Amino acid sequence: MAASVFAEASSLFQLGCFFMRTRLRSCPESDDLHDKLPLFTSAFPDRYTMSTSSHRPSPQNDQALQIVPVSDRRARQRFIRMPWSIYENDPAWTPPLLIERSQHISPRNPVFTHLQWQAWLAYRGARPVGRISAQIDRLHLDRYRDATGFFGMLEAVDERDVFHILMKTAESWLRQRGCRRITGPFNLSINEECGLLVEGFDTPPSLMMGHARPYYATRIEEQGYTPTKELLAYHIRPDFDPPAVMKALLKMAAAKARVRPLRRAHLKEDLAILRDIFNDAWSENWHFVPFTEQEFEEIGRSLVMLAPEDFVQIAEIDGEPVAMIVALPNINEAIHDLDGRLFPFGWAKLLWRLKVGYPRSGRVPLMGVRKRFQHSRLGAGLAFLVIDAVRKAISRRGIRDVEMSWILEDNAGMRNIIETIGGVAYKRYRIFQKGL
Numbered sequence: 001m002a003a004s005v006f007a008e009a010s011s012l013f014q015l016g017c018f019f020m021r022t023r024l025r026s027c028p029e030s031d032d033l034h035d036k037l038p039l040f041t042s043a044f045p046d047r048y049t050m051s052t053s054s055h056r057p058s059p060q061n062d063q064a065l066q067i068v069p070v071s072d073r074r075a076r077q078r079f080i081r082m083p084w085s086i087y088e089n090d091p092a093w094t095p096p097l098l099i100e101r102s103q104h105i106s107p108r109n110p111v112f113t114h115l116q117w118q119a120w121l122a123y124r125g126a127r128p129v130g131r132i133s134a135q136i137d138r139l140h141l142d143r144y145r146d147a148t149g150f151f152g153m154l155e156a157v158d159e160r161d162v163f164h165i166l167m168k169t170a171e172s173w174l175r176q177r178g179c180r181r182i183t184g185p186f187n188l189s190i191n192e193e194c195g196l197l198v199e200g201f202d203t204p205p206s207l208m209m210g211h212a213r214p215y216y217a218t219r220i221e222e223q224g225y226t227p228t229k230e231l232l233a234y235h236i237r238p239d240f241d242p243p244a245v246m247k248a249l250l251k252m253a254a255a256k257a258r259v260r261p262l263r264r265a266h267l268k269e270d271l272a273i274l275r276d277i278f279n280d281a282w283s284e285n286w287h288f289v290p291f292t293e294q295e296f297e298e299i300g301r302s303l304v305m306l307a308p309e310d311f312v313q314i315a316e317i318d319g320e321p322v323a324m325i326v327a328l329p330n331i332n333e334a335i336h337d338l339d340g341r342l343f344p345f346g347w348a349k350l351l352w353r354l355k356v357g358y359p360r361s362g363r364v365p366l367m368g369v370r371k372r373f374q375h376s377r378l379g380a381g382l383a384f385l386v387i388d389a390v391r392k393a394i395s396r397r398g399i400r401d402v403e404m405s406w407i408l409e410d411n412a413g414m415r416n417i418i419e420t421i422g423g424v425a426y427k428r429y430r431i432f433q434k435g436l
Helices: 002-016 073-087 098-104 138-144 160-176 216-222 244-254 264-281 293-306 331-335 346-357 377-396 412-420
Strands: 065-069 115-124 127-137 148-156 181-184 196-199 226-236 258-261 312-317 320-329 361-369 401-408 424-435
Touching: 065 160, 073 098, 073 115, 073 127, 073 148, 115 160, 127 138, 127 160, 138 148, 148 160, 148 216, 160 181, 160 216, 196 216, 216 424, 226 412, 244 377, 258 377, 264 293, 264 312, 264 320, 264 361, 312 377, 320 331, 320 377, 331 346, 361 377, 377 412, 401 412
Parallel strands: 148 181, 361 401
Antiparallel strands: 065 115, 115 127, 127 148, 181 424, 196 424, 226 401, 226 424, 258 312, 312 320, 320 361
16 A cells, blocks of 8 residues: 555656656666766776866865766765765755655656766765766757757756866866867756856745756856856746736637647557647747657656646647647645655655645746747737646645746747746746856
8 A cells, every 4th residue: 555655656746756857667766777887987987186376175174085987886875975065054945855866867867868977976085065967969960960969967066176076087087078169057968957057046946947056157157158048937827817918819719729638548549739839839949959759758657647637738720739838736845844865754744745735836847839830910819729728727736826938038939928828937047058
């Protein structure tokens, strides 16, 4: 009985952690995974010592600064636990579930079918003081041929030399593999957690959105990085009164299209529809990389458990799916006080909060209108049509606050739609880049 309830709690959390985006399976909380992670360490010795002549530590931290590739279970556990020491006094931080973070970097994550990566920990003596990862995404390179690699999973104490050794190590690894530019942070791909929080530190992050310390941006820029893209998170209340322009466009779109919820009885077909609309709608977005079939199959294994059917809405014109939206309960609200652990009683609290108490906040991580309808009145009407359908569904479940994220700052069309219905940008995330 306990095992089945734990499996259900794990499954409930799973989709939320894949939609921007990982997945969760029931496994030992101690990260007792026997799979060998795809860590590519052949070009690096087991441990590096940095000369601190030009990046000298503060007097109280005069121990040698070292960087170590993550290559075994113990190192993976320390890598996953690193953020706890950074955010221990930050009331806005939500500790992620340890079991979910273990699965995020597990080889079973479908992202590793097209992603090569390496992770490192920085130590000051025996104390971990920072972490970072570097990634090469084959799908990105096939599409853009721009010799760009990525960094991510960055956490560190407020010391310049720690950021220096972390960034230089990631840069060196990417440079040795032919990359000429580094961009990030991406944890681990653009279809997962993106960007560094630079505004909105006083509120907790929503499901699969990042948190950071205010000094991170300065420390990254000290290493020669410059901002390249700004991402926005919008807050909105789903019980808003539709403005006149929305009502007019809704009426026009409703005369041509019908909206329906996800069909669990035809889950495989509807997942293919969602993936197809997303990959078409976002195909010209900055750094777009399509979701793979395997990634959406993972979503399907959990969708039935986490989201009611009407949290997913699909608009059709003459039987052709042309727009979609996905809303999810904000799992972070349910796990904020679990300290990352489901045992001994965390699983029961999580299950109760998702099945009985239910979160009062949610997130819209996916929304799209087919490309040929974009930049038209009908396209805006289709967007309003699926927004209207899903806002009514989540309001019925008691959700009172919704985050719509992330939105590129230069995506004027989508920002206009969200702001028309009362959305307010309340968090800002930044992507950095540097030539190698």
